[in-house]
Amino acid sequence: MASFECTGWVEQGGIRLSMAEVEKIVRGDPEQIRTFGGEFAFSFNGCSARDHFGIIPGPGPRGVLICNEKVRFSIEPDPAPSSLEEAIVTAIKLRSDEGITALSGGVDSSLVAALAGRDCVSVGLSGSHDLARARQAADMLGLTCTEVVITPDDIESALPAVIAAIPRKDPVNTSIAVTLYFVAQWAGEHGYQRILAGQGADELFGGYSRYLTTPTLEEDLARDVAGLEQQAARDQAVAALHGTYLSMPYLDIRVMRAACAIPAHEKVCDGQRKIPLRAVAEHYIPPELAGYKKKAMQYGSGVWGVLKKLARKNGYKTSVQDYIDHIGQVKHGH
Known part of the structure; x- marks a missing residue:
C-alpha cells in the first residue's frame, strides 16, 4: 500500500480527526476531503492536498486535491456561521491539544495563550520590550513562559539561513523572520512541532498604527488581508528549518469570515485599533x-536595531537592504 504522509492536523465540522481517521477517509472516500478544515498538507497514492488557506506548505497550490498532476476538486470547508468570539474560541481550542504558544505580551498572543493554556516561549535580546511584556503577561495568566535571550552574534549567525529561506528578502520580512527563527529553534530543540501564534490579527482587526490616519481604511485592510498568504509562507519557511510549523488560529476560516464581516470603521475608530478583538x-x-x-x-x-547595527558594521551604513542582498549573494556563492 502506498504511503500516507501528513503534516499538520485536520477537522471536519469542528471535530478533530486522528491521523488514522484522515488516512481511512482519503483512501476510502476521498470526496470527503472537500470539507476538510484545519492546517494540513498530505500525500497518498499519487495525490496531494493542502488546506484551504495554504497555512501548511507542501506540493501544489493551496485548497485543492491534485492527483497525477491534475486538480480533482477544491477543498472548501463551510462551518456554521458564528460570532467572532465563538470563532476565536473554537479556532484556538482545535489547535491546543499540543504544542507551544509564542507569547510577546500583546493582546493577540495573550488571548491565544490564555485560551490554549499551554506553556509559552518568548524571544528577544536581553532587556528587550517583548521579553519583559511576555514575562508580565505569563504571570498574569498563570502560565509558564520560557525566555529565549538572543544576542547580536546569534542574529548574525542566523541571517544566512533565514534570508535563503524566506520568499521576500527585505528588511521588514527579514527582521520578523529572524525573531520567529529563534522561536522555532527553541521549539524544535524541545520536541515541539506546533507553535501557536497570533499572526494575522493586525491585518484582520486593524492593528497597525498607519490605519489610524489612512483615508482608505477599508481598502488598506482588504489589501493587507490578501497579503496574509505571503506572510504565512515566510513564517512557515523559517519554522520548517527546525522541523516545526506555525499554527495560526486567527487565520481559521471561522475567524476570517467573522472578522471580514465587521466594517472597517468598527475595527479602527477614535484612535483605537483592533476594537472587536479587544472586546x-x-x-x-x-x-x-x-x-x-x-x-x-x-x-x-x-532584532531590528541589531540588524541596522550589523549592516553598518559590515560597511552598509545607509542600506539594510544592501546588507541583506549581500548575505543572500554570499549564501548562493556569488
Whole structure:
C-alpha cells in the first residue's frame, strides 16, 4: 500500500480527526476531503492536498486535491456561521491539544495563550520590550513562559539561513523572520512541532498604527488581508528549518469570515485599533492585556536595531537592504 504522509492536523465540522481517521477517509472516500478544515498538507497514492488557506506548505497550490498532476476538486470547508468570539474560541481550542504558544505580551498572543493554556516561549535580546511584556503577561495568566535571550552574534549567525529561506528578502520580512527563527529553534530543540501564534490579527482587526490616519481604511485592510498568504509562507519557511510549523488560529476560516464581516470603521475608530478583538479578549484576559498597544515584533524583540547595527558594521551604513542582498549573494556563492 502506498504511503500516507501528513503534516499538520485536520477537522471536519469542528471535530478533530486522528491521523488514522484522515488516512481511512482519503483512501476510502476521498470526496470527503472537500470539507476538510484545519492546517494540513498530505500525500497518498499519487495525490496531494493542502488546506484551504495554504497555512501548511507542501506540493501544489493551496485548497485543492491534485492527483497525477491534475486538480480533482477544491477543498472548501463551510462551518456554521458564528460570532467572532465563538470563532476565536473554537479556532484556538482545535489547535491546543499540543504544542507551544509564542507569547510577546500583546493582546493577540495573550488571548491565544490564555485560551490554549499551554506553556509559552518568548524571544528577544536581553532587556528587550517583548521579553519583559511576555514575562508580565505569563504571570498574569498563570502560565509558564520560557525566555529565549538572543544576542547580536546569534542574529548574525542566523541571517544566512533565514534570508535563503524566506520568499521576500527585505528588511521588514527579514527582521520578523529572524525573531520567529529563534522561536522555532527553541521549539524544535524541545520536541515541539506546533507553535501557536497570533499572526494575522493586525491585518484582520486593524492593528497597525498607519490605519489610524489612512483615508482608505477599508481598502488598506482588504489589501493587507490578501497579503496574509505571503506572510504565512515566510513564517512557515523559517519554522520548517527546525522541523516545526506555525499554527495560526486567527487565520481559521471561522475567524476570517467573522472578522471580514465587521466594517472597517468598527475595527479602527477614535484612535483605537483592533476594537472587536479587544472586546472579545476582555472576556478571557485581564483588561491591561486586552487593551495593551505593543510594539511590532521586529522592534519589541530588539532584532531590528541589531540588524541596522550589523549592516553598518559590515560597511552598509545607509542600506539594510544592501546588507541583506549581500548575505543572500554570499549564501548562493556569488
